[in-house]
């Protein structure tokens with residue numbers, strides 16, 4: 001599409017169908033789906049989930065009409081390719097809570113459906129790939145990676161991704177350059193990194209698909225507060241997947257994905273020239 005007549009804005013084309021299908025494709029490509037769960041555990045987990053469903057039906061006298069509406073909706077989530085979106089919004093936060101309960105280092109939170117491995121590599125300091133005149137407040141994000149013993153970790157990896165000023169993620173919403181606002185940094189001898197980017201906007205999960213239909217039918221809202229996504233890792237340490245948030249965001253207290261934690265709140269300061277913000281956050285990695 002090169003002609004002006006055919007040009008569409010990201011907003012026009014960033015449909016749930018497009019975003020959901022990309023997230024489903026990405027999940028199938030990137031995740032190891034080998035099922036080595038023993039039958040006893042499959043039986044236990046499946047039975048208890050089903051028992052919870054049965055108990056809800058009895059408790060609330062669920063009707064055939066409601067049962068059929070549920071069936072139709074479940075079918076549509078698959079058709080829309082929205083299972084990654086739906087599960088990461090409504091279920092992943094508890095999986096993360098259980099997985100990371102014993103960590104002493106930095107808090108984790110959900111990965112969400114929009115990670116893309118293999119982002120462009122930088123040294124300890126660099127500017128994330130962005131379009132000419134990328135909208136948004138310029139932001140410098142810097143910090144240090146340390147072990148739980150307080151020792152700086154040189155050559156650790158800080159893999160960052162975030163949405164743009166409209167709430168759209170490269171590779172998932174169409175029309176954005178492949179690696180926009182995504183990059184991997186390697187910390188210096190003192191474990192430090194400095195990332196130049198723009199502040200992400202609050203993010204509304206796509207509302208035009210089946211997840212949106214549920215949100216509307218239940219009279220919920222679809223917002224996540226503005227956030228940075230990170231994976232921080234180093235040899236002989238546990239990788240942490242986390243997000244960082246901005247104070248004052250109206251949805252810090254009612255994130256649809258329930259992924260905000262007080263330890264993950266940033267403290268951005270306006271830069272001396274008043275054109276942007278400077279923000280510092282250190283990561284502490286548990287031993288492997």
Ligand code: DHB
Pocket residue numbers: 084085086088089110111112113114203205206224257
């Ligand atoms: C979803 C999107 C995100 O950006 C995120 O961080 C978590 C979940 C989602 O749409 O499912």
Ligand code: FE
Pocket residue numbers: 112114203227229
């Ligand atoms: Fe996100």
